[in-house]
Amino acid sequence: MARVPSPAVSPAIVGRPLYEPPISFHQTPSASADFEIERVTSPRGQPRPPLHRAVSDYANDALLQTSIGNVIAAKAHPFAVSGRIPVDPATTLTLFFRTKSGITHSLDFPIDVDYDTPPALDVLIAACNPHPRVRDDAKSESLFYRPKLPLTTSLELANHPILEAVRNTLFPTLSGGHYLQAVRDKLEIVPTGASMDEQALPGDSRVATVVVTLPVRFRGGSFVVHPPEGGGETFEGHGGKSGPMEWIAYLSDCTAEVEPVQKGCRITVSYAVYIKSFGPAGVAPERPDPLITPNDYFLDNLAPIFNILRGRTIAFYLTGDYGVSPADVLAESLVPYLKGGDSILYHAIKLYKLSPELRWTAGGYIWPVDRSVECGPEVIDGNSYGSPGRRPQSGGYGASPYVEGDEHVINLRHRVEQSGAIPLAEADIVLLADKDTSGSMSGTISKERVPLVTGGLLDKLVVNILLVVYVA
Structure with a gap:
């Protein structure tokens, strides 16, 4: 049986109906088990009408094919994931910190710096150091709280299944008996007009980093994660509005940056994520750091x-x-x-x-x-x-x-x-x-x-x- 030549159709539209009304298909045996050939006939036995497609259709097909490839590539190798932490309106999130002078301060959230700037926020900013790397388009410096100064929050990361979500998404093949443990890393502040450039990768044994955005109203300041192979994923965020807090997790071999904050102040607390086991027989035996120690x-x-x-x-x-x-x-x-x-x-x-x-x-x-x-x-x-x-x-x-x-x-x-x-x-x-x-x-x-x-x-x-x- 002679095979009917098919028109030049982009691979992106294969399987999509091109004609109305629907056309019945009759299968023709194929010489190869890897291919299935279908012969198209109209319901009334009339020959198939010629295919006429506008130039814009081919442009849409190219865009569609590119988007499909990007989605499949991102699905195959996820390097970042985000979510939200529900906040009880009846409770107040509080940040406790101690300055170099030895005085302890507390900062309550949420905060809208355009409406009212708490004095404790000015003290916190004054106690911070500027990041060593600065973007060229930055009008002011991004800051980080000195690691040696005491800092804690009333937010308990263990009360939320964030690490379980990180494990299921970024570490789906992690073997049994191994667990993720989060340790508070640092607090970073990006004020109005500032941005945060990609900082040097940490030299510790962390496998991922979790960043929690505190409820301080701001505009702009998108968080961008760059994998080692290039490219990046942008997390726009909702600008510290009232409601759930946002968190972002990315692998340790990735770098992150914050685009310029147009208004307000972006404050984040990051956590280093480590893989632990119940003993030295972990996935990284050269760096044993068990959860238990025999007495x-x-x-x-x-x-x-x-x-x-x-x-x-x-x-x-x-x-x-x-x-x-x-x-x-x-x-x-x-x-x-x-x-x-x-x-x-x-x-x-x-x-x-x-x-x-x-x-x-x-x-x-x-x-x-x-x-x-x-x-x-x-x-x-x-x-x-x-x-x-x-x-x-x-x-x-x-x-x-x-x-x-x-x-x-x-x-x-x-x-x-x-x-x-x-x-x-x-x-x-x-x-x-x-x-x-x-x-x-x-x-x-x-x-x-x-x-x-x-x-x-x-x-x-x-x-x-x-x-x-x-x-x-």
């Missing part, structure tokens, strides 16, 4: 263990249940999710500059750190489902009802060894566990389960987690 009692009892067993590889059982399948994940992937005493022990060992690792263990065998628990099919007497006519009892490996010498135990050991596990004795690992008066191990240990087919029935292989470390 001295715990560390003092670890010291003699490391001194006595120096040069040996030791292992502790974990005690938490993490609800994962050892057949699907590596034990090492549980590090960000460690909880309770498991987390304290892991990060206490890290403080001794050692390198702990998590590994799966079952029935006196241990799997390598880079292997999951993968037991192959059961093969007995050439049959993949065990001996004919025999129904094995279900149970976990290494526990009742399996008994030593049972053919299914022997077969299971073979399957475990085929999956890469080796006996603990061959691995030369000293297993440390507390024992009661009868010599049995006391306390609970982690138990994860792997589906296992034995004799045609579905069992569950109980797998434990070991924290293994070589004491250097």
Whole structure:
């Protein structure tokens, strides 16, 4: 069937109806699975009318295509996000600061400097220093409050889900067990006629910056964020009017500037955002800054263990249940999710500059750190489902009802060894566990389960987690 040539139509309008009334489409088989070709016929079987398009239509198509590309690019790599903080009209936002003379002042918001300028605002401006970089078009200097002087506000950032919004937008791939923490950075003031140029990037380990605009009326003063690859995103703002306060968050490799304030005064408080974990095993191990620190009692009892067993590889059982399948994940992937005493022990060992690792263990065998628990099919007497006519009892490996010498135990050991596990004795690992008066191990240990087919029935292989470390 001959293919009807299509007119020269911009890619931006593909899929848009061009004719009225709507035209029925009949699909024609395509030679390629990647393409779908449609043949257009009119409802009355008449030939398709010629396409006539004005020059302005092509200009609109070019603008449309450019806008589509910009939206898709911004969606793929977001570097800034903004929102609003609801303000209770019945409460007053207050800023407390202390000048170099040692006198403490308070400044209540909202403020309209054109109507009434509080004396405390003049004191605050006098206590500030000018920014080192100034825009060429600035008629006056932008200011920042001296970092060494005390400053606090009645605004509690933790009372608002700003960090959660920042995480979902700017850090969507942040792994579990890691959290964002905000620390107040500085207060900046851009008065009438002033603007703020791009300042030097901070040299700390922050991952983002959150800027909150205090309710002071101003006009102009748009906030512009520039990503490292160029370009920028402008946040106009609503000029400190009554109502919700505005906040803007941007990544640490971006720079920001404020365009000239035409009227009023723009006052902002910025917060440095850091990634934290419950211990040194964070996404940036070269800069460990944990949220928790093991106490001295715990560390003092670890010291003699490391001194006595120096040069040996030791292992502790974990005690938490993490609800994962050892057949699907590596034990090492549980590090960000460690909880309770498991987390304290892991990060206490890290403080001794050692390198702990998590590994799966079952029935006196241990799997390598880079292997999951993968037991192959059961093969007995050439049959993949065990001996004919025999129904094995279900149970976990290494526990009742399996008994030593049972053919299914022997077969299971073979399957475990085929999956890469080796006996603990061959691995030369000293297993440390507390024992009661009868010599049995006391306390609970982690138990994860792997589906296992034995004799045609579905069992569950109980797998434990070991924290293994070589004491250097």
